[in-house]
Amino acid sequence: MSFFKRMKEKITGTNEAVTEKFRDGLTKTRDQFTSKVNDLVARFREVDEEFFEELEDLLLQADVGFETVMELIDELKIEVQRKNIKNTEGIQTVISEKLVEIYESGEEANSDLNIQEDGLSVILMVGVNGVGKTTTIGKLAARLMAEGKTVMLAAGDTFRAGAIDQLVVWGERAGVEVIRQSEGSDPAAVMYDAVHAAKNRKVDVLICDTAGRLQNKVNLMNELQKVRRVISNEVEGAPHEVLLALDATTGQNALVQAETFQEATNVTGIVLTKLDGTAKGGIVLAIRKKLNIPVKFVGLGENMDDLQPFDPEKYVYGLFANELDKQFEADK
Amino acid sequence: MAFEGLAERLQGTLQKIRGKGKVNEADVKEMMREVRFALIEADVNLKVVREFVKTVSEKAVGSDVMKSLTPGQQVVKIVKDELTNLMGGEQEQIKFSRKSPTVIMMVGLQGAGKTTTSGKLATLLRKRHNRKPLLVAADVYRPAAIEQLETLGKQLTIPVFSRGTDISPVEIVRQALEEAEKEHHDIVIVDTAGRLHVDEKLMQELADIHELSSPDEVFLVVDAMTGQDAVNVAQNFNETVGITGVVLTKLDGDTRGGAALSIRSVTGKPIKFVGVGERMDALEPFHPERMASRILGMGDVMSLIEKAQDNVDEEKAKELEEKFRTQSFTLDDFLDQLQQVKKMGPLDELLKMMPGAGKIKGLENAQVDEGQMGRVEAVIQSMTSKERTAPEIINASRRRRIAKGSGTTIQEVNRLLKQFEEMKKMVKQMTNMQQRGKKRMKMPGFDSFFK
Numbered sequence: 121m122s123f124f125k126r127m128k129e130k131i132t133g134t135n136e137a138v139t140e141k142f143r144d145g146l147t148k149t150r151d152q153f154t155s156k157v158n159d160l161v162a163r164f165r166e167v168d169e170e171f172f173e174e175l176e177d178l179l180l181q182a183d184v185g186f187e188t189v190m191e192l193i194d195e196l197k198i199e200v201q202r203k204n205i206k207n208t209e210g211i212q213t214v215i216s217e218k219l220v221e222i223y224e225s226g227e228e229a230n231s232d233l234n235i236q237e238d239g240l241s242v243i244l245m246v247g248v249n250g251v252g253k254t255t256t257i258g259k260l261a262a263r264l265m266a267e268g269k270t271v272m273l274a275a276g277d278t279f280r281a282g283a284i285d286q287l288v289v290w291g292e293r294a295g296v297e298v299i300r301q302s303e304g305s306d307p308a309a310v311m312y313d314a315v316h317a318a319k320n321r322k323v324d325v326l327i328c329d330t331a332g333r334l335q336n337k338v339n340l341m342n343e344l345q346k347v348r349r350v351i352s353n354e355v356e357g358a359p360h361e362v363l364l365a366l367d368a369t370t371g372q373n374a375l376v377q378a379e380t381f382q383e384a385t386n387v388t389g390i391v392l393t394k395l396d397g398t399a400k401g402g403i404v405l406a407i408r409k410k411l412n413i414p415v416k417f418v419g420l421g422e423n424m425d426d427l428q429p430f431d432p433e434k435y436v437y438g439l440f441a442n443e444l445d446k447q448f449e450a451d452k
Numbered sequence: 453m454a455f456e457g458l459a460e461r462l463q464g465t466l467q468k469i470r471g472k473g474k475v476n477e478a479d480v481k482e483m484m485r486e487v488r489f490a491l492i493e494a495d496v497n498l499k500v501v502r503e504f505v506k507t508v509s510e511k512a513v514g515s516d517v518m519k520s521l522t523p524g525q526q527v528v529k530i531v532k533d534e535l536t537n538l539m540g541g542e543q544e545q546i547k548f549s550r551k552s553p554t555v556i557m558m559v560g561l562q563g564a565g566k567t568t569t570s571g572k573l574a575t576l577l578r579k580r581h582n583r584k585p586l587l588v589a590a591d592v593y594r595p596a597a598i599e600q601l602e603t604l605g606k607q608l609t610i611p612v613f614s615r616g617t618d619i620s621p622v623e624i625v626r627q628a629l630e631e632a633e634k635e636h637h638d639i640v641i642v643d644t645a646g647r648l649h650v651d652e653k654l655m656q657e658l659a660d661i662h663e664l665s666s667p668d669e670v671f672l673v674v675d676a677m678t679g680q681d682a683v684n685v686a687q688n689f690n691e692t693v694g695i696t697g698v699v700l701t702k703l704d705g706d707t708r709g710g711a712a713l714s715i716r717s718v719t720g721k722p723i724k725f726v727g728v729g730e731r732m733d734a735l736e737p738f739h740p741e742r743m744a745s746r747i748l749g750m751g752d753v754m755s756l757i758e759k760a761q762d763n764v765d766e767e768k769a770k771e772l773e774e775k776f777r778t779q780s781f782t783l784d785d786f787l788d789q790l791q792q793v794k795k796m797g798p799l800d801e802l803l804k805m806m807p808g809a810g811k812i813k814g815l816e817n818a819q820v821d822e823g824q825m826g827r828v829e830a831v832i833q834s835m836t837s838k839e840r841t842a843p844e845i846i847n848a849s850r851r852r853r854i855a856k857g858s859g860t861t862i863q864e865v866n867r868l869l870k871q872f873e874e875m876k877k878m879v880k881q882m883t884n885m886q887q888r889g890k891k892r893m894k895m896p897g898f899d900s901f902f903k
Contacts, residue, residue: 181498183679186489249702249730250563250675258595279730281607282600289595303603334705367563371495371679373707394562397648399681422593 167200167211175215182402183371188409192218222405223415223432231416231429234360234388235269235325240318242326242351242358245391246344246381247365249332252393252419254283256365257327258290259419259427265294269324274314275300276307276347277331287329293424297321307331307343308350315354328359335380348385363416365391368401378407389416392430396421480512483527494708494747497683500717508534528748535744539713540722546577547696549668552638553586555629557665558699559658559689560673562646565701567597569673569727570643571604572735573699576725577639578610579733586637588628589614590621590661591645601643608732611635621645622660629665642667649688662693670695671724674711676703682711683718690719700738701727708747779880783840783872787832790825830858831868843869 172193179189199205199214235241243260245253254277261271273291275298277283284300291298299314311328318326330347333340351358364387366374381387392401395418404415415430484505491501512530548554556573558566574585587605589612591597598614605612613628625642632640644661647654662670672686672695689695698719700712703726712723723738775781832840834857839846846854846869855862 177498180492181680183495183681186492248677248705250565252563280600281603282596282598285596285599286594293595334702336706337704367675367677369561369675369679369681369685370677371682371707371711372493373495373677373705374679376706394648397561397681398650398684399679403679 167205167207171211172197179402182400183374184402185372185375185406188222188406191409192222192405219405220432223408223435231389231414231431233416235264236357236360240315240322240326240355240358241324241360242315242318242328242355243361243363244328244330244348244351244359244385245363245365246330246385246387247332248334248377249280251332251365251367251370252391253277253332253365254286254290254329255422256363256391256393256417256419256427257287257329258294259424260417261290261294261296261327262424263427264325264327265296270322271296271325271327272314272318272321272323273298274310274326274328276310276314276329278303278305278307278310279331283329283331308346311347311350312354315351315358319355335377341380341384345384361388361416362386363389363391364413365393366401366404366407368392368395369397369399370403372403374403375406375410378411378413382411382413387413389414391415391417391419391427393419395419396426477513480509480527484509484512487527487531490748491710491713494710494749495677495679495682495714496710496747497680497714497718500683500714503717504534504538504713532741532744532748535713535747536740539716539740539743540738546581546724547668548581552636553629553632553640554583554638554669555640555642555665555667556669556671557642557644557658557662557667557693558671558673559644559693559695560646561648561675561685562594564646564673564675565727566646566673567591567600567604567643568730569671569699569701569725569735570601570641571608571610572727572732573671573725574610574639574641575608575732576735583639584637585610585639585641586628586632586635587612588625588640588642590624590628590642592617592619592621592624593645597643597645604732611637621657622664625661625665640665649685649692655688655692658689658693669697671697671699672715672719672721673699673701674715676700676709676711676726677705677707678711680714682714686715686719690721695719695721697722697724699723699725699727699735704728704734708749709743710747712743713747779876781876781879783832783835783843784837786872786875787829787840790829794825827858827860827864828868831855831860831865834858843872 175196176189176193179192180186184192196214196218199218200211203210203214205211205214233241233243245257247253257273261273264271271294273287273296275284275287277287278301281303284303288298288300297317299310299317301310301313307330314326314328328347328351330344331340333344335341348359348362362385364378364381366377370377378387378390390404390407390413392404392415395401401418407413408415417427418430418435420426420428487508488501488505491504492498496504508531511534512527546554546556558570558573560566570587574587577583577585587601587610589598589601591601598617602612602614604610613624613631615624615627621644628640628642631637642661642665644658645654647658649655670693672689674682674685678685686695686698698712698715698721700709700723703709715721716723723740723743725735726738728734728736775785831854834854835843835846839850839854846865851862851865855865858865
């Protein structure tokens with residue numbers, strides 16, 4: 121059975137609306153990327169060295185990064201040899217398969233959040249400045265509410281002007297309580313308060329916002345560690361999730377971000393934001409490969425419901441949707 | 453360090469060439485491969501890299517690189533010069549309108565740092581150019597964006613014009629311009645909402661604001677960490693509103709910032725400012741040469757020197773120099789030194805700015821122990837002033853007391869005293885050398901205190 125067929129079967133079983141969302145959100149990305157792949161396939165009849173060089177460029181332009189691209193190309197070359205693919209017609213399937221394989225890196229990708237059956241679960245949101253932590257929290261709160269959970273937010277960004285107000289607005293939109301102190305107060309103290317409030321009110325999930333910080337600011341990273349410590353001292357096993365928000369437009373520095381935040385706070389998952397632009401966020405491939413941090417959610421727009429669980433197959437589907445549709449037509 | 457600099461990368465290639473005496477075209481080609489690699493790792497757009505490498509190769513082959521004794525250095529120099537040239541050679545000033553007010557529009561993607569930069573820019577214009585800016589809150593979309601600008605305005609005591617979120621940004625700007633005229637503001641900074649460059653509706657809105665206010669400057673605010681997509685972003689914004697300059701933000705991170713080169717080469721518009729910190733005065737003019745070094749991973753010596761100049765008291769430095777000469781350098785002075793270095797920021801950050809710091813033995817993984825520095829401080833602070841000026845009086849019982857007082861051990865106290873003695877000796881040798889005309893100023897053994 122062909123890859124596309126298998127994928128189709130997987131997808132038809134899932135929620136149409138979600139798939140739709142992925143498609144719409146990724147339209148720009150997909151248009152650019154697929155049209156380039158198509159160009160490539162059309163231009164080259166044979167799968168030769170030149171073809172691979174072009175493919176290499178294509179992936180580099182998606183911010184995948186040199187090392188990962190080289191590894192990917194090498195693997196593809198082996199695959200092509202093994203399957204004895206001579207012309208470019210069959211290559212597209214191999215490329216998509218390989219991309220999914222890297223995302224899954226040997227294990228079934230699991231984008232579920234670690235939410236406790238009973239008792240409080242704490243989610244800590246971290247990341248550099250301007251990646252969309254607060255917005256993601258708003259969307260995530262709405263998502264969890266829709267799943268029937270009770271949610272509370274902690275306004276841990278006491279540094280940036282207006283950050284608390286921003287979270288409060290999102291709290292109102294989602295209809296959840298926001299625990300806050302005044303601007304400039306100690307974020308660790310906010311967390312302490314919030315954890316206790318969450319325990320008292322018996323909410324299911326507490327999502328903690330933190331101030332954006334560049335990963336090379338030692339003091340600020342120490343502060344983040346302290347915040348984490350306060351949470352883990354108050355709730356056993358907490359934080360249950362530490363989500364790193366990554367801007368899809370970010371280049372190779374994202375890998376350094378993931379590495380440093382991983383060291384400081386033990387990141388459990390990535391939220392890839394702003395994927396509705398033309399940026400492809402290819403660096404998550406490298407991050408998954410090198411640090412084995414899975415992508416748990418992607419941000420595909422500005423609406424409340426534009427946060428979707430990351431599904432590598434759908435992601436690749438989004439990238440190659442045009443091609444898939446063509447195959448479906450042909451099958452009929 | 454996560455990324456190697458170009459110089460280090462070229463080392464490998466050069467080693468092969470070294471024995472040959474002469475460099476041929478193939479060698480240059482190999483070096484250019486390294487250049488390409490370094491630039492892509494620095495997030496310079498692939499197409500820009502290709503063009504750049506082509507230009508540089510031609511220059512390298514055509515010039516005297518082949519005959520040069522140090523072809524590697526020569527190639528690095530050509531690459532760096534070319535980068536510097538491309539990024540704009542001269543520094544660009546803000547263009548003020550002859551007719552007041554000068555209107556500056558801030559545009560960019562979400563989270564690039566437009567609002568923060570607006571605040572910084574207003575501060576800079578007031579301080580350096582003696583202007584009276586008005587900040588305009590035209591971001592009616594992001595929750596609390598207006599509050600953010602208002603809070604900044606309050607902190608900076610710069611007036612902010614806002615009309616809530618229920619009227620259109622175009623109307624807000626129109627009213628703000630009236631207000632500016634009435635209140636005699638000579639600068640109007642319009643903080644627009646972050647938007648995707650592919651969002652046609654919102655891009656049209658920007659075009660409308662542009663048409664209404666005919667701004668003198670349109671600054672595209674770009675995150676320095678932006679990857680390959682920087683060219684698309686810059687191109688689209690430039691086509692829609694015709695940007696006049698670029699502000700590169702978050703450059704205090706550890707990104708190479710190749711986006712700077714990408715944007716410059718696709719728009720041809722100068723980078724006017726860089727954001728280098730969270731404080732409101734952390735907006736600096738753009739220095740193409742420093743950026744070139746940074747993209748190539750060659751260290752940022754100029755910034756280091758400037759940082760030192762900003763933080764080191766010149767008077768004190770002179771005093772210290774005098775003390776060196778007369779060899780009356782005491783532990784007090786040493787403590788002073790220590791505190792000045794600390795003021796300059798986290799030590800490992802400083803080390804990263806030093807070219808080749810990654811190469812110095814023992815500094816490869818430059819994790820300077822700031823705690824160790826604190827301990828040294830504590831030891832000195834636990835001494836009496838007499839002990840600090842004449843450490844030779846410190847006997848066993850004094851050592852015990854100092855160790856106890858500083859919460860360290862006698863061994864640590866001993867080590868510090870010994871190192872201080874050695875340092876004094878070396879200073880003595882050095883000053884002698886200097887007197888004999890050999891100018892070699894180096895801080896001997898200073899680093900050994902922190903290991």
